[in-house]
Amino acid sequence: MEPNEPTNGGAALIRALELEGVEVIFGLPGGAILPVYDPIIESSIRHVLVRHEQGAGHMAEGYAHVTGKPGVCMVTSGPAATNVVTPLADAYLDSVPMVCITGQVPYAAIGTDAFQECDTTGITMSITKHNYLVSDARDIPRIVREAFHIATTGRPGPVLIDVPKDIVDPTNPRSALDWYWPTDEEVIAGLPGYRPTTKGHPRKIKEAAEMILAAERPVIYAGGGILKARAAEALKELAELTGIHVVTTLMARGAFPDDHELCLGMPGMHGNYTAVMSFQETDLLITLGARFDDRVTGKLDEFASKAKVIHADIDPAELGKNRAPDVPIVGDARLVIEEIVSAIRSLLESGRTQADTSAWKQTISGWQEKHPLHYDQHVPGERLKPQFVLETLRDNTPSDTIVCSGVGQHQMWTSQYWHFNHPYTWVNSGGLGTMGFSVPAAIGAKAAFPDRMVWAIDGDGCFQMTAQELVTATVEKIPVKIAILNNSYLGMVRQWQEMFYDERYSEVFLSQDVPDYKMWAESMGCAGFRVDSPEEVLPTIQKANEINDRPVVIDFRTDAAEKVFPMVASGKSNSEVMVHPSQVAGIGEF
Numbered sequence: 001m002e003p004n005e006p007t008n009g010g011a012a013l014i015r016a017l018e019l020e021g022v023e024v025i026f027g028l029p030g031g032a033i034l035p036v037y038d039p040i041i042e043s044s045i046r047h048v049l050v051r052h053e054q055g056a057g058h059m060a061e062g063y064a065h066v067t068g069k070p071g072v073c074m075v076t077s078g079p080a081a082t083n084v085v086t087p088l089a090d091a092y093l094d095s096v097p098m099v100c101i102t103g104q105v106p107y108a109a110i111g112t113d114a115f116q117e118c119d120t121t122g123i124t125m126s127i128t129k130h131n132y133l134v135s136d137a138r139d140i141p142r143i144v145r146e147a148f149h150i151a152t153t154g155r156p157g158p159v160l161i162d163v164p165k166d167i168v169d170p171t172n173p174r175s176a177l178d179w180y181w182p183t184d185e186e187v188i189a190g191l192p193g194y195r196p197t198t199k200g201h202p203r204k205i206k207e208a209a210e211m212i213l214a215a216e217r218p219v220i221y222a223g224g225g226i227l228k229a230r231a232a233e234a235l236k237e238l239a240e241l242t243g244i245h246v247v248t249t250l251m252a253r254g255a256f257p258d259d260h261e262l263c264l265g266m267p268g269m270h271g272n273y274t275a276v277m278s279f280q281e282t283d284l285l286i287t288l289g290a291r292f293d294d295r296v297t298g299k300l301d302e303f304a305s306k307a308k309v310i311h312a313d314i315d316p317a318e319l320g321k322n323r324a325p326d327v328p329i330v331g332d333a334r335l336v337i338e339e340i341v342s343a344i345r346s347l348l349e350s351g352r353t354q355a356d357t358s359a360w361k362q363t364i365s366g367w368q369e370k371h372p373l374h375y376d377q378h379v380p381g382e383r384l385k386p387q388f389v390l391e392t393l394r395d396n397t398p399s400d401t402i403v404c405s406g407v408g409q410h411q412m413w414t415s416q417y418w419h420f421n422h423p424y425t426w427v428n429s430g431g432l433g434t435m436g437f438s439v440p441a442a443i444g445a446k447a448a449f450p451d452r453m454v455w456a457i458d459g460d461g462c463f464q465m466t467a468q469e470l471v472t473a474t475v476e477k478i479p480v481k482i483a484i485l486n487n488s489y490l491g492m493v494r495q496w497q498e499m500f501y502d503e504r505y506s507e508v509f510l511s512q513d514v515p516d517y518k519m520w521a522e523s524m525g526c527a528g529f530r531v532d533s534p535e536e537v538l539p540t541i542q543k544a545n546e547i548n549d550r551p552v553v554i555d556f557r558t559d560a561a562e563k564v565f566p567m568v569a570s571g572k573s574n575s576e577v578m579v580h581p582s583q584v585a586g587i588g589e590f
Contacts, residue, residue, distance in 0.1 A: 001179045009137035009168035009175040010035040013101070014043050016144035019181060022072050024447050026050055026059040030076025032103030032116060035168040035175070048447060048476050053080045055440040055469040057087020061096050062444025065427040066402055068230065070097040070151045071444060077103040078116030081162075082123065086434060088158045089127040093431025094251060095228055097156040099147050100128075106166040107135060107174070120162045129157030137167050138177040145187045154196030155315040156228050196314060200331035200339050207327045208286075208310045209343035213352055215284035215308075217360040218244045219264070224251030224430070225289020225313060231334035232256070232423040235288065238341050243357065245364060247275045249290055251430045254420035264364070268296040269568045270412040273371035274364060276566065276577045279304050281363070287311040289333040292322035293431070302573035312336045373416055374580045375562070378534050383559040386410065386485045390417040392537050393455065393483060397545065400425060402454045404442040406462030407433045409491040412564045414457045436465030442480040443473050453481070453545070460486040460510060460517075467520065473551045474525030481544050481552045482521075487560040488512045495563045521553035530555040 001007060001015050013036050017025070024046045029037045040047050050056040053075045060071025075084055081102040091098045105114040121133045130150050132143050140163075147159040166172045182190070212218060226235055232255050239246050239262045246256045247264045256263050267275040279285065279296075285307040290296070297303035300322060311318075311325035312333060319328040329336055348354070375387040390413055403418055404427040405411040411428055420426050427445055429437040442456035463484050473480050490508040497505050521528030527547050529540050531554060544552040565580040 003180055004178045007177060007179045008170035009134075009140055009163070009177065010170060011039045012137065012140045012177060012179060013144065013163065013168060014039040014045070015179070016141050016181075017072065018044060020144065020148045021069070024048060024063065025072045025074050026056040026063075026444065027074035028053055028056060028076070028080065030080055030103060030116070032077035032105055032165045033074060033101070033163070034103075035165060035170065036074065036101070036103070036163065048443075048472065048478075050440070050472050051468045052466070053083035054086055054436070055443075055466055055472065057084040057098075057100065058090070058434075058437055058440035058466070059444030059447070059469075060098050060100070061087055061091050062404060062427055062441030063448045064091075064096050064098055065441070066424050066445045067448045068097075068228075068424070070099050070148060072099050072101070074101040075103070076116070077105055077120070078118050081118055081120040085123060085127065086432075088124055088160065090429050090432040090434045090437065091158040092127045092129065094429065095156045095224060096158065097151040098158040099151055100158060100160045102160060102162050104133070104162045104164045107164040108166070110164065121160070124160050127158070128160045129155075131160035131162065133162045134164065134167050137175050140167075140177070141180055142182050142187070142190065145182050146191060149187050149191070150194065154194075155225075197316070197330045198314070198332040198335055200312065200329045200336040204327055204329045205336070205339045205343050208312075208329060208340050209347055211284060211308060211310060211327060212242060212244070212286060212340070212344060213347060213354045216355045216357055217282050218242070218284040218286060218357065219278045219282040220244050220246040221249075221267075221279070221285050221287040221290050222246055222252045222255055223249045223288065223290025225333045226252050226255040227423055229289060229314070229333035229335075231289070231337055234334050234337040234341070236260070238337050241341060241344060242354065243361075244286065245278060247278060249293070249296060250415055250428065252290070253415055253426040254423045257421040258419045259421050266415050268293075269298070269570075270416070270564050270566065272373055272416065273566050273577060273579055274367040276568065276574050277367055278364060280575050282307045285309045287325070288337060289313060291318050297322065298568045298572055298574040302575065371566075371579055371583055374565070374582060376582075383487070383557050384531070384534060384537070386413050386487070386556070386558040386562055387417055388534065389483065389485060389537055389556045389558065390414060390457070393541055394418050396538065396541050397455065398453055400452065402427065402442075402445050402449065402452055404428065404438045404445060404454065404456040406438040406456075406458045407435050408459050408462065409495065409562075409564050410457050410459045410462075410485040413485070435462045438462060439466045439480075439482060440469045442482070443469055443478050446473075446478045446480045450478070456480060456482045458482055458484050459491060460484055460488065461490045463517070464510075464515070467524070470521065470524040470526055470551050470553070479548050479551050482554070484517055484553065484555050485558045486517065486555050487558045487562070489560045491560070492564070494560065498563070500569065517553060517555035521551075524551075526551040526553050528553050528555070530557070532557050
């Protein structure tokens with residue numbers, strides 16, 4: 001399409017997506033968005049036809065998680081738009097770059113309660129980084145450029161473009177425009193109030209470096225912002241330069257290798273004991289791209305109460321939101337870490353020495369020895385231990401396998417027991433905690449990297465919410481692999497009811513027999529397996545790994561009584577962390 005060439009809104013929208021480098025769109029057509037679907041036929045962009053609009057949003061998220069590029073989904077108006085509200089909220093809370101295009105009723109009909117009309121921009125205003133209602137076809141190239149710029153710069157997030165049908169319909173005069181493509185300078189000039197700060201303030205960088213060298217019990221609190229900023233290598237350099245241990249939040253798993261001697265793993269409500277206690281006893285919390293989420297902090301006023309805080313984040317609104325930092329730094333995590341490393345090197349070269357942290361390292365080593373992750377082994381005649389299934393799967397897949405999870409016990413066990421030694425191999429719903437996330441997210445990840453192995457770890461409750469997207473995976477030839485840890489319950493809710501509601505199990509039992517997951521999988525064109533005994537686990541996983549021409553679903557029948565430990569009860573201090581009953585005797589020795 002040449003500059004000033006006459007075109008229409010629908011063709012311009014698809015051309016704009018092509019110029020933004022979009023390779024795949026996840027979507028489902030309908031009346032209001034039909035004019036945009038017509039030019040897709042001639043487009044280089046691959047379209048993946050989903051079975052539910054929520055699936056389109058989560059696939060776009062999965063794609064974005066593993067590539068760092070914005071995922072794109074496109075749906076029609078009304079109920080289709082409301083069906084992507086959950087993925088938009090999910091992406092917003094987890095800072096996932098995403099561009100969502102929704103159809104809308106003709107511009108003149110907006111506000112008349114027309115068929116399949118809803119106030120999409122109003123509904124999504126609080127769960128998008130920005131949104132647009134297109135009122136003039138001539139704005140489409142500019143709006144698309146701005147949307148991708150906003151979604152991918154600063155703190156990433158979802159941007160929505162709501163497009164009235166007449167604006168993109170080639171038969172309507174309102175759709176006519178002369179093609180143009182804005183330059184980077186024009187895009188930036190068109191967003192005068194949007195100037196994300198990327199470099200840290202030099203004085204604050206120096207203060208942070210001095211504080212790090214002075215700390216006797218320091219720990220790095222690495223959040224998902226490390227991955228968003230492509231800062232994994234910089235983080236490793238900082239940790240190795242200073243010898244400081246690193247705690248990786250649920251959203252940062254893989255940002256620092258689990259097999260590294262300085263890695264402490266995941267903190268928080270179901271974090272490992274050492275990670276949790278390192279926060280409670282540290283004298284300096286070096287917070288990088290994390291937001292002091294309640295699932296990490298527990299009772300906020302008792303979280304890391306002995307610590308000074310360095311907090312670096314691209315979003316200035318996060319600084320002081322939950323915990324007042326002693327050294328606040330606004331900036332891109334990678335650039336800030338590189339600046340801190342440079343400042344530390346300069347101080348060391350000038351003769352400054354680092355405080356003795358040997359006693360702290362011994363304390364950490366003691367915690368690790370006394371309170372490793374633990375579960376009781378399988379008892380003959382009982383259902384499988386979910387941790388055993390995960391360990392077997394982990395040990396029999398490539399180290400760079402992409403692992404997606406739903407939300408609940410299986411999510412926590414996966415984060416605990418999988419070894420994440422590569423960044424961008426862990427895809428999950430953190431902030432919103434969206435059940436049903438993993439199957440479509442895995443499809444999006446596999447669409448991005450068709451040559452990589454992608455496993456979704458799901459629970460039976462989560463699986464039933466979005467399993468229909470395996471039809472999409474089969475038809476579109478996206479051979480993901482699904483491991484269902486099937487305990488016949490809403491497991492995390494059951495755990496809470498057992499521990500805090502006197503074992504009053506209200507509405508958490510699903511069914512031991514319905515559905516038949518093997519048959520269901522096969523009806524969707526997948527290879528289906530059911531595993532009941534430990535002896536079957538490894539051979540079935542090996543069979544699944546050899547199947548690459550269609551999706552695979554394994555129904556692992558797991559123990560409903562198994563609980564996730566360690567655990568910090570809601571509203572409690574992290575110092576009150578509950579470990580596995582077999583380890584209770586060791587609490588308080590350090």
